[in-house]
Amino acid sequence: MWKDALESLVSSPATEKYPFQRLDAPDQLRSQLHWNLEKCTGCTLCAKDCPADAIEIIVLDKKARRFVFRYHIDRCTFCGQCVESCRQGCLQMANDEWELAALSRQGFDVYYGDDADVQSVLVGTTPPELEAAAD
Secondary structure (H helix, E strand, O other), X not given: OHHHHHHHHHOOOOOOOOOOOOOOOOOOOOOOEEEOOOOOOOOOHHHHHOOOOOEEEEEEEOOXXXXXXXXXXXXXXXXXXHXXXXXXXXXXXXXXXXXXXXXXXXXXXXXXXXXXXXXXXXXXXXXXXXXXXXX
C-alpha cells in the first residue's frame, strides 16, 4: 500500500482536463437526432418504434408531404431504434453533438420542418393553405 501511495505522489493525474482539453467523439457515438423533410413520407414508423416516446410526427397534409417532426431530447435514450426503423433513411444521429446538458427543460423540444408549419403547430392553428384546401 505504501508503494502505491508514494507512486501516486510523483505521477501525474490520470484524469482529463475537460472542458479545457476536449477529445474527439468516437465515430460510433449516438447523440442528437436529425430529420430530413425531403425524404420523409410520414409513415410514423420511427415514432411507433421509439421505446422512449421521444418522437412525434405531426401530419399537416400527407398528400402534400407537410409534416412537423417533434423530438424530445430529454426523453431520448439514444438507442438508435428510430434510425434503424426508418425505411426512407431520413433519420440520422449525429456523433458530434453529445453535450446536451442544460439547467432548464426549455430547449429540449426540437421541431424540424418548414418554418411556417412549425410556427402553426406551436401556435396551435391550422395553416391558411390547409384551411382553404379543406373547404
